[in-house]
Amino acid sequence: xxxxxxxxKSQGHLFSxxxxxxxxxxxxxxxxxxxxxxxFHLLLCSLLSTCYAFTLLGNLCIVWAILWDSRLTRLPMxxxxxxFSGLEMCYVTTTVPRMLSDLVSLQPSIISFQGCxxxxxxxxxxxxxxxxxxxxxxxxxxxxxxxxxxxxxLMSPRFCVNLAAxxxxxxxxxxxxxxxxxxxxxxxxxxxLDHFICDPGPLLSASCSPxxxxxxxxxxLSSVAIFGPFLFIVGSYTAVLRAVMRxxxxxxxxxxxSTCTSHLAVVSLFYGSIMVTYVTPxxxxxxxxxxxxxxxxxxxMLNPLIYSLRNREMKDALRRTILGGN
Numbered sequence: 235x236x237x238x239x240x241x242x243k244s245q246g247h248l249f250s251x252x253x254x255x256x257x258x259x260x261x262x263x264x265x266x267x268x269x270x271x272x273x274f275h276l277l278l279c280s281l282l283s284t285c286y287a288f289t290l291l292g293n294l295c296i297v298w299a300i301l302w303d304s305r306l307t308r309l310p311m312x313x314x315x316x317x318f319s320g321l322e323m324c325y326v327t328t329t330v331p332r333m334l335s336d337l338v339s340l341q342p343s344i345i346s347f348q349g350c351x352x353x354x355x356x357x358x359x360x361x362x363x364x365x366x367x368x369x370x371x372x373x374x375x376x377x378x379x380x381x382x383x384x385x386x387x388l389m390s391p392r393f394c395v396n397l398a399a400x401x402x403x404x405x406x407x408x409x410x411x412x413x414x415x416x417x418x419x420x421x422x423x424x425x426x427l428d429h430f431i432c433d434p435g436p437l438l439s440a441s442c443s444p445x446x447x448x449x450x451x452x453x454x455l456s457s458v459a460i461f462g463p464f465l466f467i468v469g470s471y472t473a474v475l476r477a478v479m480r481x482x483x484x485x486x487x488x489x490x491x492s493t494c495t496s497h498l499a500v501v502s503l504f505y506g507s508i509m510v511t512y513v514t515p516x517x518x519x520x521x522x523x524x525x526x527x528x529x530x531x532x533x534x535m536l537n538p539l540i541y542s543l544r545n546r547e548m549k550d551a552l553r554r555t556i557l558g559g560n
């Protein structure tokens with residue numbers, strides 16, 4: 235057993251004694267990766283630091299290029315993409331800086347009760363907002379390809395801004411009630427959370443008062459937030475595929491498909507990883523951590539690369555922004 239794990243267990247027992255005496259939990263111990271040796275901690279920290287830097291830089295470039303290029307700020311597709319990139323920067327910042335601090339520290343990571351649930355709230359709210367924004371981007375592609383003549387009216391810049399705003403508001407309201415219910419549970423025992431973030435699975439396991447209704451409500455809302463937008467995206471692209479197949483020109487077909495490939499790649503990365511974690515609540519701790527690392531760190535880093543490499547207008551805008559040309 236690693237020294238950090240032994241120290242974490244002693245801290246957990248300390249919290250347990252406090253909880254038994256006062257029934258008030260003041261903090262949790264995040265175990266993180268207790269089986270990794272110190273050199274592997276440093277290696278993981280350097281990899282995550284690189285991913286975090288590239289995520290911030292890539293998404294910031296996309297947001298700046300859209301704001302700087304007046305031709306893009308009037309297009310609904312790029313209004314949604316700008317919101318999406320801004321969200322990604324906030325999304326990784328809710329977890330990665332603390333994760334990096336914990337990896338380089340020899341002490342167990344202790345997070346306060348309030349800090350734990352604040353991280354829980356913002357991480358899941360932004361993840362839900364991302365799911366809704368991906369659905370809104372699928373709607374934009376459906377209207378652009380299936381109804382090209384009515385597209386400027388149906389997806390006007392004003393409607394697009396309102397659509398993006400509704401995604402943000404809905405995302406931050408979606409898990410509010412379940413998170414409040416989980417925070418009101420009675421926590422006791424060692425208060426060790428076998429994760430590197432405040433995740434619902436370890437939190438529910440740490441509770442000494444069984445709450446099947448709260449657990450069911452959380453995973454039902456998670457499933458709806460994941461599968462609802464996902465099924466909408468599948469339906470949208472099914473209609474897009476039918477519309478594209480009716481086109482007579484092969485060149486036009488390729489151009490229509492090219493406008494969708496970036497979004498489809500991001501959708502596949504996001505939903506493919508997140509479904510494994512929150513639709514199967516009994517996933518093992520090790521696999522849960524790996525999948526969480528992928529969709530919370532790796533996927534946000536890949537998104538700007540996908541959009542900048544697959545989208546000609548975005549590449550041109552980035553080139554004009556960096557080089558200062560027209």
